[in-house]
Amino acid sequence: MQQAWRAALLRFDAHGQAVHDSDGLLVTQRDAAGVRRVVAAGSHATLAPQFAQVPVTHLPGRLIAPGFVDMHVHYPQLDVIGSPADGLLPWLEHYTFPHEARFADPAHAAEVAAFFCGELARHGVTTALTFCTSHPASVDALFTEAQTRGLRLIAGKCLQDRHSPDGVRDETGQSLIDTEALIKKWHGVDRLGYAITPRFAPTSTEAQLRGAGALAAQYPAVWIQSHVAENVDEIAWARALFPDSRSYLAIYADHGLMRRRAVYAHCIHFHDDDRALMRDTHTAAAVCPTSNLFLGSGFFDFAGAERVPFAHGLASDVGGGTSFSPFVTMRAAYFAGRAASTGVEPKPGISLSPERLWWLHTAGAARALDLQGVVGNLQPGCEADFVVLNPGATPLLARRTAQAETLAELLFALIVLGDDRVVERTVISQAK
Structure with missing residues (x-):
């Protein structure tokens, strides 16, 4: 009818x-x-x-x-939104990891998943690319809730087999077994999609990243998501751990984790060769202006992303981000665009039109997720x-x-x- x-x-x-x-x-x-x-x-x-x-x-x-399409959000960080911290790494240590450890409990995961999906819908977000925790139960809880509501949702279990505390650190072999099992269980069911999810390069061993890359090659229809070039301390840490890679971003390319349907959050501190790598591999950036401002990480270089064009769209990044609201995210993106870039190649700001901002949070974000003509x-x-x-x-x-x-x-x-x-x-x- x-x-x-x-x-x-x-x-x-x-x-x-x-x-x-x-x-x-x-x-x-x-x-x-x-x-x-x-x-x-x-x-x-x-x-x-x-x-x-x-x-x-x-x-x-x-x-x-x-x-609206939210290209990067953490459902397990619902209860750490608005937590004060000096920067990204202290925020993870003092707030994020302790809260994520609780998601080993399926009942807790289910309760948060229900509230989280309700907040998405209340703010007009109908598609989201979402991090879970390292616990398979957290993935099951979120997909179950999203399926009940009919949401289009892409999510995945965090892979983090080192430099993570007890309670969230996983084991290399089992983490890959669990990831494949979750792909088979959930990917393509109703409006659900799976994302292979290394938390970020410093919290994965080479073996785990290689295994993730192998799964990405085996299952080309699934997504890949992680973080890159958000914070200068994080960048230095990643470069020290992977000295053979040209850049922090190149770590992912070197392990088979850059391709269509790969999405990396932040992408602030880039050179043009990083932008070209994003473009040439059809990899997309999730721009997270409220969390970048909140954690003092810097500003995404919108002008650079037009000069060496690569796909990008907007994201809330709750709980580092400060609101589920797309209006708050678009407003912060406008402010960030007007500001001079604080990246490795400082550039003057640009004024993003309201139509462009809206596109970046709807049809443009859908295109970056390889869902053009489907949603947004x-x-x-x-x-x-x-x-x-x-x-x-x-x-x-x-x-x-x-x-x-x-x-x-x-x-x-x-x-x-x-x-x-x-x-x-x-x-x-x-x-x-």
Whole structure:
């Protein structure tokens, strides 16, 4: 059965340009697998005669936009968000690892997974690439919850067989056995995908990284995720542990962990040869502006990523990141873009347009995840994950958006002044 919604409508064309209908119509229909897909999207005046018999939900004053895509988030770090620390490594030692040790308990993992998935949906995030802990039970708990809710979610067990405390450190051989078993159990089930997940190079031995690379070659449809070039102390540590690799990023390439569907968070302290390696291997960056600011790591060089172009999109990085809200993330990305880069090749800042920021958290992020045309957009054939946004959710926002004369002004007001109150409803394409 087809179903339609009438409201202002935002989507993106094949070139990443925003397409806006001030009075739009979105028509959807479930496929044989039970996934609701977009049948048509465009002007109400144009489409209404063709779909006159389809039930319509009219939402005056609202904006329907693609569900947001979060390219990097840690569900086990839900309870360490907002924890003070001097920087990345002390934060991991004092907060993250002790909390992650608790995920050996399946009941604890299930309780956090339920809250986490609820927060994603409440903030309008309908697709996420997610870290679990080193415990297989943490993966099972998250996938079970996401499957129940119909979320499109990609996740994986952390691989960390050294330089990690008791309770989160795993054993090399067993970690790879567990990873393969989880791939076979969960990858491709409903809207779920598996990601091979070395925590970051310093917490894996060469044997574990080689094993992860072998699994990545054996299962080319799964994703790969890790961290790289976030913090100068971390970079020095990685280079000391892997002296034969050209750079921190090259460690992953040297172990078969850079390819399409590989995503590395942060990518701050890059040279152009690192950017070229990302480009040439079709590897993507998850840009995490709120955690980079919170932990004092530096700023992603958006200009560099355009000069030597490689795929990238936005991410919350909760719990180092400070909010699940895509509006907070887009706002921080705008600030970070305007700032001069603090990377190894300092560059002047650039001004990211509101349309570009929105694309980087929807269709652009989907493209970086190799899910272009599947999620992150509302073009025909896409899975119908979308959000209903209220531009008048707060008095100040209502006052500002009422004066918006262009799409750019409307989107920018939502980015600067918006938060979870803007998200009136989140629609999941496979929700029962």
